[in-house]
Amino acid sequence: MKYKTRNKAIILLQDGTIFHGKAVSNIKATAYGEVCFNTGMTGYQEIFTDPSYFGQLMVTTNAHIGNYGTFAEEIESDGIKIAGLICKNFSYNYSRPLADKSLETFLEEQNILAISDVDTRALVAYIRDNGAMNAAITTELDKLDDIKKALGDTPEMNGLELASKVSTKEAYEVGNPEATYRIAALDIGIKKNIIRNFVKRDCFVKVFPFNTSLAEMKAWNPDGYFLSNGPGDPEPLAEAITLAKDILKENLPLFGICLGHQVIALANGISTFKMHNGHRGINHPVLNKDTGKGEITSQNHGFAVSRESLEANPEVAITHVHLNDQTVAGLKLKSKNCFSVQYHPEASPGPHDATYLFDQFIENIKKAQA
Template sequence: MKYQTKKKAIVLLADGTIFYGKAVGNKEGTAFGEVCFNTGMTGYQEIFTDPSYFGQLMVTTNAHIGNYGTNEEEVESDSVKISGLICKNFSYEYSRINADKSLEGFLEDNKLFAISDVDTRALVCHIREAGAMNAVISTDVDNVAKLKEDLKNVPNMEGLELASKVSASEPYFYGDENAKYRIAALDIGIKKNILRNLAKRDAYIKVFPYNTPYKAMAEWSPDGYFISNGPGDPKPLKDAVAAAKEIIANDNPLFGICLGHQVIALANGISTYKMHNGHRGINHPVLNLETGKGEITSQNHGFAVNREETEKNPEIIITHEHLNDHTVAGLRMKSKNVFSVQYHPEASPGPHDADYLFDQFFENIASAVKNDTLV
């Protein structure tokens, strides 16, 4: 073992429950955030760099983390976005031929504090029963009273606006400027693989900051609009909701993923709510209600769209539902060129069952472009 003597560490939950572990890399540290868990067997590097996880303490349920190292091309943003990592067995050695670094080195480069040797089964069972809550991980095991006081000052995720923390500060371009279509993407926490999926379908994307008004995006004359995934509560995103309302009013093709899905719901007067646990993993079952086909999906969200209000809205059709709890996993507007899903069709490393949704978006764009030409 690389570290014969590891520093003691704890996971202290807001309800006072404590779990014990050891510091990864024998480092001293403390990190705060909302504790959540992901059930994926692979893809930990993508999880750690996903902007949707900004400010969260990640519990990985897979027993071994780090065994295949990291690769600089397998990131979803320019840095690690979780606030800390909690795992069972941390692998200091790796055995993948195309890895360029150990996970330990990757975490050190990103200054991320992590702890291992935690009974993650017991921790996840506790979270499932008690619900998502704030927590702290720390090697300061002799000052639990102070950690409890500090934890009280950590803001709750409900009502928290985090898109501004991860969004681009200035517009930027992605893809081939000579591509067939132009997509205006509102960045409220966009993942790189979303941009890759748009670009490979012959699109040139201009990515706009989270608070960009519709008029500023429309001046670029895009063929379609996209609202990204992202962290935090959707309710404080007043600018994004206002932009979505104008996109809808102008009948522009619009596609939203995850937080973008929630923003589109809010733009239609449908409320959202904080879930007891949220959905985070790469094996979530979804039913496409329009085709009758099932999909295995990647999900990462702690908020959801109110189903009762969605069913009562005369302009909205529920297109997908989560089969575990029947939450709204997708919707589309009857009279507008607008649809969205709560999960991640761009998932890397997978699954890819929902990849068709990008094709559907471009079919909508092509139809709109054709109709404009005829007019």
């Protein structure tokens, strides 16, 4: 243990419930956000840097966090995106030879408050029963009245637009300009491993800001269009929904993941909803209705596409179903070159059951070119 004594800390939930813990680093700080949990047994660095988690306080259900340190090449964005970390056992020492720094240093460098020694099983059980809600984590126990007031003023995730907070400000290109395929990707919270998956399939990728129009994308002469994952409620994303509608009008190859999947649904008049506590982990079972095969998938979302609304649309079909709760995990348009999934086929750090979806998109591009 690095510190002989550590400051006391608490998690204060929106409904007034308090859980106790200790600060990982002895700093005086408070962080606010929607509290959520991830059940993954590995991949904490990828989770913390996933833009889809922007504005959320992350509870890790795996008992040990930090034991293999961090590695610069395994981040999924330009930095940590979670608002704060809540865990059971925090490892100050790490044993992975490939690691270049400790998780403690990684968090401290980006001013992220972390709390350990929390009864995370009790906290997760409470969230599962009572639903996702805003919370504060703090070591400033002498300021609880002010913290309670600030927590009350923290906006709800439902109706909150966050894609603009994590999207690139300027378009950028990745890969070989002489590659066979050109992919225009809308960044509403894109993960680096999505881009890597395109590049290794002989694609040249241009990543565009969240509010880019189809005309701007078409000027680059892409072969296919991609709508990324990302944080927050999809309904406020008016520009992205308009973009999806415009792409579909011209029947251009379109692929969406997570938030992009929800945007495609909204572009077709299919509603979305805020889930009770969401799906976050790397072991979620999904049925591919086209093949009859089961897939173990990586998931991270607090909103979902309404199954009732989708089934009322004769132009759209459900392709994948989440086997735990029968929610929509994938869709396709019957008369358009478009499909999307609610989970993460790039799945950094895994599993890799669904990477075929990138190949499916390339096949759709080939068909459009034929």
